Amino acid sequence: MKKFLAIIVLGLLFSGNAYAFILDKCYLERSSYSNPTRTTFNSEKYLEFYFNVDTANNSVTKIITHKDEEDNSPKYDDSGLIAKVTYADHKYIKAIGLVHNEFLSSGPQYTISLKNNTVKQIYVITDEYQSNRQGMEYGEDYLLYQCERSSESSGGSNVASSGSGFFINNKGYFITNNHVVKGCKQSKITFKEESVDADVIATDQTLDLALLKAKVKPRNYLNLSDDPPEKLQKIYVAGYPFGKGLSDDLKLTQGIISSIKGYGDNSNQIQIDAAINSGNSGGPIVDEDGDLVGVAVSGLNKSKAEGIAFGIKSAAVKNFLDVNKIKYSTSSLMNFGMSNKKLNNLLEDSAVYTFCN
Numbered sequence: 001m002k003k004f005l006a007i008i009v010l011g012l013l014f015s016g017n018a019y020a021f022i023l024d025k026c027y028l029e030r031s032s033y034s035n036p037t038r039t040t041f042n043s044e045k046y047l048e049f050y051f052n053v054d055t056a057n058n059s060v061t062k063i064i065t066h067k068d069e070e071d072n073s074p075k076y077d078d079s080g081l082i083a084k085v086t087y088a089d090h091k092y093i094k095a096i097g098l099v100h101n102e103f104l105s106s107g108p109q110y111t112i113s114l115k116n117n118t119v120k121q122i123y124v125i126t127d128e129y130q131s132n133r134q135g136m137e138y139g140e141d142y143l144l145y146q147c148e149r150s151s152e153s154s155g156g157s158n159v160a161s162s163g164s165g166f167f168i169n170n171k172g173y174f175i176t177n178n179h180v181v182k183g184c185k186q187s188k189i190t191f192k193e194e195s196v197d198a199d200v201i202a203t204d205q206t207l208d209l210a211l212l213k214a215k216v217k218p219r220n221y222l223n224l225s226d227d228p229p230e231k232l233q234k235i236y237v238a239g240y241p242f243g244k245g246l247s248d249d250l251k252l253t254q255g256i257i258s259s260i261k262g263y264g265d266n267s268n269q270i271q272i273d274a275a276i277n278s279g280n281s282g283g284p285i286v287d288e289d290g291d292l293v294g295v296a297v298s299g300l301n302k303s304k305a306e307g308i309a310f311g312i313k314s315a316a317v318k319n320f321l322d323v324n325k326i327k328y329s330t331s332s333l334m335n336f337g338m339s340n341k342k343l344n345n346l347l348e349d350s351a352v353y354t355f356c357n
Contacts, residue, residue, distance in 0.1 A: 023051040023117055023147035031143045041148075051112070051119055051147060062119075091115055119145040162355035164239035164283030164296065165189070165212070167221035168321065168328045175317060176282030176354050177297055178203045178210045184356030190248070191216045191352070198354065202324040207268060207312060208297055209320050210282075212354070220349035222284055223329045224314045225291040229270050233257045237274045237296055237311075238347040239283025243355070250351055252344065255307070257293075268316040270294050276309035283351060285311045289335035290346045292317065 025041035026049045041049065047065040087094040093112040109122040123141040163180030167173065174189070181187050182205075187198045191214065198214040237253045255274030262269025272285065276296050285294035294311030321328050338346070 023112075023119065023149060026050055026119070026145045026147035029118070029144050029146040032141050051145075117147045117149045119147065121145075162240070162243040162279060162353070163281040164279065165352045165354045166238070166282075166284040166292070167218040167350050167352065168224070168326070169221050170217060171327075172214045172216045172218065173201070173326055174198070174212055174214070174352055174354075175295060176210050176212065177295065178205050178208045180282050180354060181210045181212065181356065187212055187354060187356045189214050189216075189352045189354045191218075201326075202320075204320055207316050207320060209295065209312060209317065211321070211324060211326060218350060218352075220346055221329075222286065222290065222292045222346070222350050223331050224318055225287060225289075225293050226330045227291075228315070229257050229260050229293055229313060231257055231260065233293070234288055235272055235274060235285050235293060236287075236343065236347070237272070237276060237280065237283060237285050238351045239276075239280035239296060240353045241275075241277035241279040243279045244353070248353070250348055252347060258308075262310045263298075266310075268313055269297070269310045270313055272309050272311055273307035274309060276311075282354065284347070286343075286347070288337045288343075289331060290338050290343050291331040291335070 027038045027041050028036045029038075030036055045067060047067055049064045051062050091114055093110070093114070095110045096108070109124075111120045111122075112118070113120075121143045161180060161184060163176050165174045165176035165180075168175055181200055181203070184200075187200060188195050189198050189212075190196075196214050196216055198212040201211045201213050203210045234256055235254065237255070238250055240248075241251055253274045255272050257270050258273050259271035261267055262271055270285075270293070272294070274285075276298065280296045281298070283296040284292055285296055287293050292314045294313055295317060296309070296311050298310050318328070318330075
């Protein structure tokens with residue numbers, strides 16, 4: 001089974017009270033290169049097609065679940081796309097994505113009309129040969145989705161958010177991303193199959209880090225690496241992609257460090273080729289010794305840019321903890337790598353699922 005789950009993470013620039021709503025039962029109303037005839041949600045093709053607009057967590061999520069042609073069961077596939085918001089108010093949200101093809105003059109542009117419940121996606125094609133090869137018109141191409149408005153809330157009180165995190169000592173302190181907890185009235189973690197309240201101790205919006213504390217005694221925690229990251233260094237990522245929608249089991253992926261700088265030459269980040277999906281945010285990126293080298297923060301659309309994801313460097317995490325006077329441990333001088341079993345046990349004991357309602 002396959003699921004098509006396209007995730008567009010857009011940092012919103014709203015002022016005032018945070019709120020959330022869903023643009024549900026969407027369909028392609030029209031485009032520049034086809035003439036759709038639908039005027040309603042296509043329930044024969046999709047189980048779901050919606051945009052989740054969440055200003056508390058600075059994100060817009062697009063989710064499409066296709067039906068299997070044989071038995072109408074969900075088909076699973078996933079991809080993610082990061083775009084930068086250029087303008088936002090209480091009528092429109094505008095954002096621009098990354099350039100991911102040579103025939104685009106810029107990344108795709110998005111305009112969400114909060115009044116009309118529409119999402120317009122615009123591409124500017126600059127190469128006639130490439131546009132023909134891709135089946136798109138030379139010049140400006142657009143898609144316009146029409147949706148229904150539902151599930152509106154104010155103040156962020158009903159906003160659901162989830163992510164990953166990890167303990168940094170035996171006192172119950174753990175790290176996650178700021179965008180995971182932003183707007184949450186009460187953060188929680190799952191600890192020994194129970195929901196436990198977690199208090200936000202400190203946040204850094206620029207680094208996208210948050211420090212929380214839960215009244216628990218973890219079985220283990222992660223040491224922070226003292227070594228600077230290196231290209232081709234082997235790494236492992238732990239977390240809960242797509243929350244517990246897939247399962248409540250901790251997921252592990254592996255890869256290498258591709259670059260010692262993040263998106264836009266961000267020196268506080270690293271680029272890795274291991275998979276990072278929605279829900280991985282805040283999870284640990286560790287080396288072969290099990291020491292923290294980064295904090296998962298975002299990934300690019302896998303259908304457009306395979307194997308590109310980013311993490312916040314452990315050095316930035318240490319500075320964040322130092323400023324907030326929180327004790328942590330660093331890597332041992334006698335590390336020679338861990339067996340897969342020991343590394344798995346360490347991550348199972350130190351990684352955590354965090355959420356709020």
